[in-house]
Amino acid sequence: MACVKVEQWLAEHCGVPLQKVFKLKTWSYAFVTVLPEHKEKFRENVEGLLMHKCSVSVSEGTPRKSKPKSDEQPSAKRQKVKDFPPGHIPTLKDLQGKLKNKDPGDILHKSAPLIDWSYETQLSMKGTHIKTAVRSFTKQVDKKCKDLSLTAPAWTSFEWSKACEAPLGCACPLDATIGTPEDHLEGYRNKCEFSIGKTDAGEIECGFVRRITDDGYGRIVASCDDVPLVSMAMKKLCKAMRDCVRGSKFEIFERGKGWQKGYWRMVMVRQSTADELLVMVQTATLDEDQAQRLSADLITALTQAEVKVVSIYLQFNNEVSDAARPGAPLKLIHGSAQLRMELLGLSFHIGPLSFYQANSSTCALLYQRALEWLRPEKDVAVLDVCCGVGTIGLCASRCCRKVIGIELIPEAVESAKANAALNKVDNTEWVVGKAEDVLPEVLQGLDPSLEVCAIVDPPRPGLHTSVLRALRACSQLSRIVYVSCNPDSLVEDVVKLTMPSESDADPFVPLRAVAVDMFPHTLHCEMILLLERNSKVKDPRKAVQQTRPVLLHHSG
Numbered sequence: 001m002a003c004v005k006v007e008q009w010l011a012e013h014c015g016v017p018l019q020k021v022f023k024l025k026t027w028s029y030a031f032v033t034v035l036p037e038h039k040e041k042f043r044e045n046v047e048g049l050l051m052h053k054c055s056v057s058v059s060e061g062t063p064r065k066s067k068p069k070s071d072e073q074p075s076a077k078r079q080k081v082k083d084f085p086p087g088h089i090p091t092l093k094d095l096q097g098k099l100k101n102k103d104p105g106d107i108l109h110k111s112a113p114l115i116d117w118s119y120e121t122q123l124s125m126k127g128t129h130i131k132t133a134v135r136s137f138t139k140q141v142d143k144k145c146k147d148l149s150l151t152a153p154a155w156t157s158f159e160w161s162k163a164c165e166a167p168l169g170c171a172c173p174l175d176a177t178i179g180t181p182e183d184h185l186e187g188y189r190n191k192c193e194f195s196i197g198k199t200d201a202g203e204i205e206c207g208f209v210r211r212i213t214d215d216g217y218g219r220i221v222a223s224c225d226d227v228p229l230v231s232m233a234m235k236k237l238c239k240a241m242r243d244c245v246r247g248s249k250f251e252i253f254e255r256g257k258g259w260q261k262g263y264w265r266m267v268m269v270r271q272s273t274a275d276e277l278l279v280m281v282q283t284a285t286l287d288e289d290q291a292q293r294l295s296a297d298l299i300t301a302l303t304q305a306e307v308k309v310v311s312i313y314l315q316f317n318n319e320v321s322d323a324a325r326p327g328a329p330l331k332l333i334h335g336s337a338q339l340r341m342e343l344l345g346l347s348f349h350i351g352p353l354s355f356y357q358a359n360s361s362t363c364a365l366l367y368q369r370a371l372e373w374l375r376p377e378k379d380v381a382v383l384d385v386c387c388g389v390g391t392i393g394l395c396a397s398r399c400c401r402k403v404i405g406i407e408l409i410p411e412a413v414e415s416a417k418a419n420a421a422l423n424k425v426d427n428t429e430w431v432v433g434k435a436e437d438v439l440p441e442v443l444q445g446l447d448p449s450l451e452v453c454a455i456v457d458p459p460r461p462g463l464h465t466s467v468l469r470a471l472r473a474c475s476q477l478s479r480i481v482y483v484s485c486n487p488d489s490l491v492e493d494v495v496k497l498t499m500p501s502e503s504d505a506d507p508f509v510p511l512r513a514v515a516v517d518m519f520p521h522t523l524h525c526e527m528i529l530l531l532e533r534n535s536k537v538k539d540p541r542k543a544v545q546q547t548r549p550v551l552l553h554h555s556g
């Protein structure tokens, strides 16, 4: 883009006088000079805006006092500019693209690509990512309405955005990013999957896959000792596993085109809030005698390690991928079937295959905010769509009349029922099935005297169109709190929930958003968005006040 076009674009969007704009055609960045008193306003207005489908980020540079010295090394300078210019803070999307095109080489940067940025900068990157998502659905709804000759909703306008003090181009304000507490920035993952394979030097290791071999089949594994996401207990367990496999008569699993041999494949470890470990070891299929011999060695090795292993499973998998097919044989060979997790004053029993949020301390912060926005009050029925083992719904159950959870995986629904009983909760109902299949019937069966609100927490692809349609069509449903691990799919879903339509006069309005950093040092970013029925949102300034803290701690 030429300098003059960038200058025009900035003049339209930045809201402060520009002193100077300098950009070469080949650069993907520009140097902009504004007066010191306009610096913050400029950043606030421009950061995260989309320019040619790319999110803009702003970083402060030091004004150049003199021309560069003639002996400056051109190749080093070019390299820096190509990677990112000095002082420039890239967006998560930039970094995702960079990681896709270039192997970072070491396991630390592969597993924790943001590790070289301060945590404050990581939080700012994640906030910008969410701001871009909010801008994107705001803009898409406005454009779609124009294309279809419909009147765009008031919340897409500049005036609305200004009245509710949202960033420029955003329909709703953004709360400060919820970060992981400082004392949990390392070792925060309560679930990890480790591969058993060989290192570059050909030694057996239990750790993370560093790279796939050129034929597309082999995995080169590296120790996770330096990876900050992994807890000390899990690192110790990996060492015990590695030593067990090195001393084992069973070979490690290896595969190539049309062949596979050996047994040891991978290890999934879950760590409870009391630092107890549930371990699931995956091997190729073993006959009964082999399974007994391997299990005996495994149990001895893991129970003698300096960690609290309370449960060991074997899973058999002969697929090329380590992701076993649903229903792959699973055998408890030691200890208890489930692990006990504590969350917001409740206890949850989880098995090896259930979904459970992978960062316990930040999950509590996410649920707290989501429930504040959901407002589960005494005459309210809460729908927990994609409920996993029922964690969010059970946390809401103590404040509302009833919770109905919907979940695809039968094992998770069994856990949800058991977790309700464990916590002496008797106002919940759990439905197993695809939300797109079962939601219409669930909505039809609701007590008409109750107000309904929904919390949806879908997997990465987002919600099925028929789920979005059913939620929109349910007039009893006042608000939706959307928890997302993928802002891109959230954008698509929000457009469908909020677009004006002739057949349904009361679409949803986005009211408030926040980024949640469940996975520090990585490119992942969670997001919460509150949507309320249009008929209930008249004044944008009052809209954001429609949330209040809820009592989350269980009295027992």
Ligand SMILES: C[S@@+](CC[C@H](N)C(=O)[O-])C[C@H]1O[C@@H](n2cnc3c(N)ncnc32)[C@H](O)[C@@H]1O
Binding pocket: 355, 356, 357, 385, 386, 387, 388, 389, 390, 391, 392, 406, 407, 408, 409, 412, 433, 434, 435, 436, 457, 458, 459, 485
């Ligand atoms: C991101 S997890 C959220 C789980 C839960 N809300 C929590 O916080 O622990 C998404 C859940 O949706 C479930 N799921 C995936 N597709 C589904 C569908 N079509 N219908 C219902 N549940 C689905 C998955 O099994 C998983 O438990």
